[in-house]
Amino acid sequence: MQRVAVVGAGTMGRTHANIYASMPNSEVVAICDLRIEAAQELADSLSTRAFAKLEDALKEIEFDVVDICTPTPTHLDNIKTAAAAGKHIACEKPLARTISQAMEAQRICEEAGVTLFVGHVVRWFPEYRRLKALVDSGAIGETVMVRATRGNVAFGDSDNWFANLQMSGGAVLDLIIHDIDWLRWCYGKVRRVYAKGLYASQVSGMDHTLVTLRFDNGVIAHIEGNWARPDGFRTEVEIAGTEGLLEYSSTKSMPLIIKHRSSDGTNATTYVPDFVATRTPYYCELEHFSNCLEDGKTPDVTGEDGVEAIRICEAALKSISTGEPITLA
16 A cells, blocks of 8 residues: 655645545545645645645654656656655656756655655556557557647736646656657657747747657657647657657547558558547556555656656757757757
């Protein structure tokens, strides 16, 4: 049984806390948030205790895991506190705001001997898992190029920390980091990054970016991130291979499509049936983390994965600011 203290009582904190409360091998023993009223409200709904700070909870109760769901700039401080107390850590993506902070977080956890798991949840979306499985199986031959899109509404409230691109990292660090991590999972190391976007312009309340990645294996990926969609959330992937094309769109009733060109020059299209998910991707990722702790295994997403995703994002932000492509060491 994993006893969990959730830090952050916002949208993700509530999501994580309710999932842990529903899992047979986890128990929520504390909710921590500087907004003590929000912490108390969530804690009351789960019949547990509320604290303003993680340090306060550490003084009063015993637990095994700290789950961090606070704004990005606060992740490192919470990781330091949790690791110093010998607690295993789940941290919402991104792991930190900068590559130096992310590397420090990884180092601190390694030195403390605690597990660091980063919440790159797209790896647990069934459509994305199926896409990777099809790529790995050679269903479309060798991948040549990928086009990915992820968009959402603008954050128009100036009081929302997301809208402060210096705090959140904008659409690059907080939105398409999902696609960047998933593409790393599929294709490995990124060699070069080139990006354009609004990050350097600091347009209030919205962001838009185009990022191109070249992988060591030759695959090229184009990723569009958009924090200005009036019609809400949308994500798409198109994977072009030597023997066919994979298409996914969150807006279609048959979201995953495989298109092949046969040897006689004709085309064949296969519509993959909808997935019936009985558990959310967030449940699946946290269940995976908890089971790994129970079994003494390394989670599928490690601190290193969190660091490398930020390394690529930071290169994209630098490319936007300088107008130059960035080669990764």
